[in-house]
Amino acid sequence: MKPETVLNADVRFTLNGKAVAWLGSPAAPLLDVLREGFGNTGVKCGCREGECGACAVILDGELVNSCMVAAGRASGAEIVTIEGYKNTPGFEILDRAFAGAGAVQCGFCTPGMILAAACILRNNPHPTTEEVRKGISGNLCRCTGYNAIVTAILAAAGEGEGKW
């Protein structure tokens, strides 16, 4: 058996551009690994069962709920959390758009929403309102309200040509 086949307390992946190794259980949720193992507390824990999207991160370019990913599944993958995404030109545009539209109230859903928005705009730089709503349909917000968030993402789309 090739050594890379056995995941025994050594899961290596790229976190926000940096090579890291997780030394705990390969079955642990990536959510806990990112928050407790690597201090990425921008990854929020809302439900632990894939129902809220607060823990969303980008895994090899796709939005995933990190509570639904075992650490071993991330072996060899590139993970981007809000801590990494905040250093991009796309973030600057979304940051301004969310502030401008009043799309952040308590902020708990915001890291997941921003990453969901980034994935929507990367796949489809000029989405319709309906496409934005479908794109964030797995991200629950309980206080700001979706209209402001949708407005913000559409505003970012108008401004962000080529930045996603």
Added chain:
Amino acid sequence: MVSYLPQSLSEALELLASTGAIPYGGGTDLMVEGKNDASYLFLHKIPELGVIAGDADYIRIGASCTFTRVADHPLCPGILKEAILQIAAPAIRNLGTIGGNIGNGSPKADSALIFFVTGSRLRLVSKRGERIIPIKDFYLGRRSLDLRPGELIAEVLIPKMGYDRYYYRKVGARDALAISRLSFAGIIKTQGDRIVNLATAFGAVSDVIIRREDIDAMLIGKTLAEAKTVRDNYLAAYAEAIVPIRGRVSEKYRKRVCMNLLRDFLDTMNI
């Protein structure tokens, strides 16, 4: 506990036979169980399980293909895409796999409903070889599958023919992130005025998805006009066949909605 990341199917089958690790497709059902010390056999690196291809009779979808991939793929049939795009939300569809949806064994599995109604087959592989069986035979009862020790779900084979028109409805509490309270799929193929194939399936009702070829046979071979004359008998047969098990939503409600959807399917298809 040790987990495994096999790079080929033969390596995975070797490990499955020797370690007892749990096959891990997309993880979206397994992770809800919260077993931090589980031993997993991660399947996503195995090239053989990630292929979508067509042959003369079937569209073949590898077990590790995610819902997102299937929904985006030009070869996959419309009825399957429609059902898949109503599963959960993008961040779940990017992980969840076809093989996992089937292997979880739930009668609420939205992709499995489509495999039942289209008469799809499963290719199961082990160190000893492989076998191909109709999906209906794979589900033996509540959470009970005809999956032998050391066997993995490798592929689902969807017939290319037999469903010119289809009807699909999922009833959930809301549009996104909603488990099916009930689901229904119907397909039909006609030649001129004659029904050459017709199939229906009901999800989230019983221990296993309901697929009654014997009842649907009442309409096959008839013209649409002839089918209308036996419509009442057909509906009566289903009224007897559908016996919902206890669930989060009342049995009475689910039965009524099943019958309403079946009637609407017949109306839509002019029967």
